[in-house]
Amino acid sequence: MMKMFNCITLLVLLLTCPNAFAVWQQGEATVKLDGADVSDVRVTAIKNAVADASFKNGSFVSAEDVVLDGLLVSSKSVITTQGQIQRVEVLSESVNEDIFSVIVRVDFSPMFNCPHDGYNRSVLLTQFQVLKPQQASYGGIFDIGKQISKRIEQQLRAEQTSPMVRLIDKAFTGVDSYDQIHLNELTNKAIYMSKEYGRQFVMFGFIRDISLFEQVKEELLSDDVSLRRNFTIQVYVLDVYRHTIIFQESYHSEADWEYSDDYNVDTNNSLFWRSDYGRTVLNTVNGAVSDVANKLQCEQSFAQIVGTNNNKLIINMGLDNGLKLGDKFLLYKKRLPVSANGLSNAALVAVDRGVYKVVQLDSLTAELSNDDPAQVINGDLLDLVSSTR
Structure with a gap:
């Protein structure tokens, strides 16, 4: 029986110097189940797939605390390296005839290209709200905002830059005002938060779009229509002490929505996060968190x-x-x-x-x-x- 690894270390020969720009490399691996639990095999398979991508890229990898989706964190493996690997995304996974197969995509980017003091940044994370709650009625995913906020917190804590994160059960401001964040409101909230929470940075935002749409499949002689769902998230980071928004970015993705009209999705179930849509959402969140962590590391603390x-x-x-x-x-x-x-x-x-x-x-x-x-x-x-x- 294979066991879940809390710490996995891979050593891959350093063949070339890391590129200063992002290089996405695909890796894949297969592992025989042989009666073992799928969750245990999955960890090993993803580890091997990351190693495969690393060999192809010619990089040294020291991977620790592989954190995955489902009952743990997400479909991102958290990698501690010399700065080459920024993120890992699980593209697909399947079980066929007692063989678990996985394909990953690894971003070989420098973690940061700026001077830094080595201190862990203190971050207050507020709740991400759904901008149009009526969009959540299809599938009954009304708590998707809380789920996303929780996963952002987990991912930030697992980043190489190790930000000190506190998640509070409050939104930064009402969803109606996100399109126009006024200077006075921003200043007043920054002053309040500096006194109340004592954290230099506040990460906040909203889920802008989770609507559904139909897409015609592109196969020849086929008029099949697939149901797909958007996921768009707006992310801000406020430097509380300087009353300045230092990061503002929108992230969009879409994926097949495989559930029927009358099915209410359980967002606490790992099966949802392993679906095509759930995995895409997590990969999108992972990308946003990595960008925020890199930005924070470059800010004066x-x-x-x-x-x-x-x-x-x-x-x-x-x-x-x-x-x-x-x-x-x-x-x-x-x-x-x-x-x-x-x-x-x-x-x-x-x-x-x-x-x-x-x-x-x-x-x-x-x-x-x-x-x-x-x-x-x-x-x-x-x-x-x-x-x-």
Whole structure:
């Protein structure tokens, strides 16, 4: 019997240097069931298919914690590499005569092409709502927004850049206002969230389209019509401290909808997520999450001052973010210039008060000390610090 692997390591000989641009490579594998559980065999088959794609691309792969769809996460395998593999998509899988077959598509892209401080970004994830709830009535997928939000959270946590994610059961704003996010509303929400949640980034958005349509099959001498369903998701990332939307993108896909008119789909069932439509939705979400994770990694990270202790600053970053004793930070003050349209994006100004070093820390917070203790009082609550790396 084959067993589920919690950690899978593949070593493939490094033959060539990774390309600076995305290179999609297809891989495939077959594994004999031989009485084993399909879920166990599936993990091994996908692992082998990723290895196959890696050989074809000539890359070194170190794959850990393969996370899949169904009862786990999604149809994406989470790969820890030297930066070559960005995402893995399962294109197809089948069982025929006791043989499990799978085809995957692997994106060999550099994870990021920017300087970064090595700290894990803190992200608040709000609920993704369906923009037109009536579209969910076909199939009864009214909870698709909650399901997508949960899978975004799981995928973000599993990213190589390891963002610290918290999912809340609230939407960023009403679905009617997503088409026009006003500057004043954005600024007010950013100020509120910086005080309430203490996270630098907020990921939010909505599911814009899950409508159905008919498509004529392209085979010659055939007038068969297949029922297909759209999936379009709009994704935003807000830098709370700077009151700026740093990422805004729409992702679209479509796939066959294999369910009858009167069938209510159970979105908690792994069978749905392994269907053509479910797998396509997950692949679309995976692509969005990978793009967001890469964008976050390239953004300058800040921490808030949440208190003082014996002339030391206490910030809301700690061991979980990757901080270490001796790490150095600069103090920043926030300026909110007023424009004709109200408050504009926050300007962060570095304050010449010397360098602050981490002298004590726990999982969520750290204490910073300045060489001149008299200067520390210049750091007020909710002021910011950023690494000097």
